[in-house]
Amino acid sequence: MNTARVYTRNLLANWTVFGANLLVMAFLSPFIVHTLGKEVYGIWTLVNTLIGHLSIMDMGIRAGTGRYIIYYIGLNDHEKVNQTIRCGLGFYSVAGILIFITALVLGIYVPRMTESIPPAYHTVFRLLLPLMAINLWINAIQAVLSSVLSAHDRFDLTRGADLGALIIRTIGTVIVLQQGYGLIGLTLVVLSANILCITTNYIMARRIYTRLQLWPFCFIKERLRELFGYGIPAFITSLSVKIIGQTDLLIVWLLISVSEVSTYSVGAMLLYYTTTFISQIYTTFFPPVQRAVVKKEMGTARWYFYRQLRLTFIFSLPIYIGFIMFGYVFIHLWMFGGDFYEKDVANAATVMWILAVSKLLLCLTSPSASLLQAMGHIKFTTKMTAIEATVNLVLSISFVTLLDWSLAGVAAGTLAARLCTSTFIMPLVAFRKVGASLSRFARDVGGPVVLAGGLFVALCLGVRHLFAATSWILFFSQVGLALLGYVPIAWFILVPAADRQRIWNLLMSLMAKVYNKISGLSRP
Secondary structure, eight states, X not given: OOHHHHHHHHHHHHHHHHHHHHHHHHHHHHHHHHHHOHHHHHHHHHHHHHHHHHGGGGTTHHHHHHHHHHHHHHTTOHHHHHHHHHHHHHHHHHHHHHHHHHHHHHHHHHHHHOSSSOGGGHHHHHHHHHHHHHHHHHHHHHHHHHHHHHHTTOHHHHHHHHHHXXXXXXXXXXXXXXXXXXXXXXXXXXXXXXXXXXXXXHHHHHHHOTTOOOOSOOOOHHHHHHHHHHHHHHHHHHHHHHHHTTHHHHHHHHHTOHHHHHHHHHHHHHHHHHHHHHHHHHHHHHHHHHHHHHTTOHHHHHHHHHHHHHHHHHHHHHHXXXXXXXXXXXXXHHHOBTTBOHHHHHHHHHHHHHHHHHHHHHHHHHHHHHHHHHTTOHHHHHHHHHHHHHHHHHHHXXXXXXXXXXXXXXXXXXXXXXXXXXXXXXXXXXHHHHTOOHHHHIIIIIHHHHHHHHHHHHHHHHHHHHOOOOSHHHHHHHHHHHHHHHHHHXXXXXXXXXXXXXXXXXXXXXXXXXXXXXXXXXXX
């Protein structure tokens, strides 16, 4: 299979699983929110947020392990591959014990810190945190196995395991909530699905990489030095990302209320999912970029960089502009009812609008950060992310406490921090390091993006004025018309002429094959 087909297959595999997750989330989230209620759903979100913050206790070794698995497989140094895996798993296990103990302690003391968690849920809270800490350790091992498959460009296999786990989790969630098992049942379903996923990943990793060794754990000084050398900056970056993203929910909990955690989460939920969708682009390209850098093929790395930027903008513009244009109506149709009132819809939509603008800024920042990390400049990306996180935290708290902007203030802190820090600096450094031309970017990417974005905004406004979206059918009609209009905008403005020709030739070739096959079947 040629290189283009491999990357297309991997990207489609990533996006297929993302689409499945998005579909499940769209249908399941209202069911979970209305079944549990805003307050209990807020507790569930808070538990996941706290566990997300505890994950930083791996000190970045998880990221370092994934990076060096790809690195040494690229060099065909199989002994160091397995040393890296066994050292990483050994450290994970030690960190996992510390995370479990910390979760036990937080489970006891967090409910005492605030009155917003009802006393009836204190015992449940104490059980949920340790159980989700175990789930965190399972996810870390799964990440190692996924890295082995990714290093061999087999994203299709690891995403297949993810899809199986999603099916189990979805069916299990509906059953346990309908049977009244609540948060404990929900947690056990998540654990069961991830155990299935890790088992499947292990079987496939052993088949693809027959030299794989997970045991015995080891602590080789040279490997640990490498892992910590990459991992410590990754740890700081991870901490900063938690502050930028998930700490928003903690601020809402501490400064506003636990029930408003649900409202903020509804507004931010789709943004988090779509960020994952967009990140699949540079996740898919990271292994080949890493290999190009290892081989000092900077022209190839530069080509991948431009490709990532174009793809990121092509898919980001309709998503985030769409959230801004159609977000309020979507949330109203999606969540309104039960104890989710009109004011909750308005607040959640405001959060969505603000965060959508901040996500648009990531179209430049994220591919640049991915490239710099592949080139070994993780310390720089760490500094920039840490500065953004600090500014974000300060501004979010200030907007809530001093200006009384409530949920909008928390989201505005994220936007303002990103705009003031990494949005322009990180891309400039990435361009210089890879030898990319700013003038070429402005001509080939920047200018077309501004033109396409402006045309799509005008198109969305026009569609909204045609008819009101008072039902799901009318809403999807609006969105469908907007996306239908975006296709020629993207095709003629954002897709380079050479790529248009290649895509057209591929479509003609496929149509010819189908026609020949049908003609052959029809002959006597």
